[in-house]
Amino acid sequence: MEYAEAALRCGLHEIGISDHCPMPHGFDAEWRMEADELDGYLEEVQRVQAAMQPQGLIVRCGLEADFHPSATDYIQSLLTYHNWDYVIGSVHFIDDWGFDNPDEQTAWERWGINEAWCAYFDAVAASANAGLFDIIGHPDLLKKYGHKQPNHAMVHVAENRMLAAVKLANIALEISAAGLRKPIAEIYPRSSMVVKAAKLGIPFAYGSDAHAPQDVGHAMQECLQCLQQHNITHVAQFSGRKRCMQEITHVR
Ligand SMILES: [Zn+2]
Numbered sequence: 001m002e003y004a005e006a007a008l009r010c011g012l013h014e015i016g017i018s019d020h021c022p023m024p025h026g027f028d029a030e031w032r033m034e035a036d037e038l039d040g041y042l043e044e045v046q047r048v049q050a051a052m053q054p055q056g057l058i059v060r061c062g063l064e065a066d067f068h069p070s071a072t073d074y075i076q077s078l079l080t081y082h083n084w085d086y087v088i089g090s091v092h093f094i095d096d097w098g099f100d101n102p103d104e105q106t107a108w109e110r111w112g113i114n115e116a117w118c119a120y121f122d123a124v125a126a127s128a129n130a131g132l133f134d135i136i137g138h139p140d141l142l143k144k145y146g147h148k149q150p151n152h153a154m155v156h157v158a159e160n161r162m163l164a165a166v167k168l169a170n171i172a173l174e175i176s177a178a179g180l181r182k183p184i185a186e187i188y189p190r191s192s193m194v195v196k197a198a199k200l201g202i203p204f205a206y207g208s209d210a211h212a213p214q215d216v217g218h219a220m221q222e223c224l225q226c227l228q229q230h231n232i233t234h235v236a237q238f239s240g241r242k243r244c245m246q247e248i249t250h251v252r
Helices: 003-011 033-056 070-078 103-109 113-129 152-167 176-181 191-200 220-229
Strands: 014-020 058-066 088-090 172-176 204-207 232-241 243-249
Touching: 003 014, 003 033, 003 070, 003 088, 014 088, 033 058, 058 232, 070 232, 088 113, 152 172, 152 191, 172 176, 172 191, 172 220, 172 232, 176 220
Parallel strands: 014 058, 058 088, 172 204, 204 232
Antiparallel strands: 232 243
């Protein structure tokens, strides 16, 4: 409820709630709800939807699903569990390396930076190919702790392959302010990826990736301006897993 109230205070017309999905076998358990909390989550979102309707705020019910090749059947079962408005597919792991976890940063010494970025983009491409999601979450999350995407031919090739997979799967990329709150202090994704995606006609959806009510709507103007600088005029919104494109000038 606090998130929806924050959205009202920001003057938003619509907010999507997308908690981290349950995962099997205690996978990354600290960061997500348990499977038996899913019904409570849905009831809470429905309560918020009912409370916000008279105030004119549309509340969408989504999920941030992890993509991991070992769990696609499980994710598939979650997708049919409820009539979601949208499902974000996020890569937080390369194999068993939780690269966005502050306690797992020493693994960079094992990976070369080029190899890590290629493996990351390959994992994101696989998440698009899985055909499960509506939006790719924070599409260059690997930079979170400051490991910028290197300007190396093999990394460009992997990035291009990932974007081609996203285009083919006809899904959207998230543009997220969360990176501004992290050591990298940069929007996800960086602007050169926005340029490439714009050329391919890949749609974007704005997300604040709020993990606290005060994050709701964070740097929305900056994210939308970044899109507009690259001649993107519309952003994606979702209802019942159908995408509709809304003019940026109507969103802000
Ligand atoms: Zn995430």
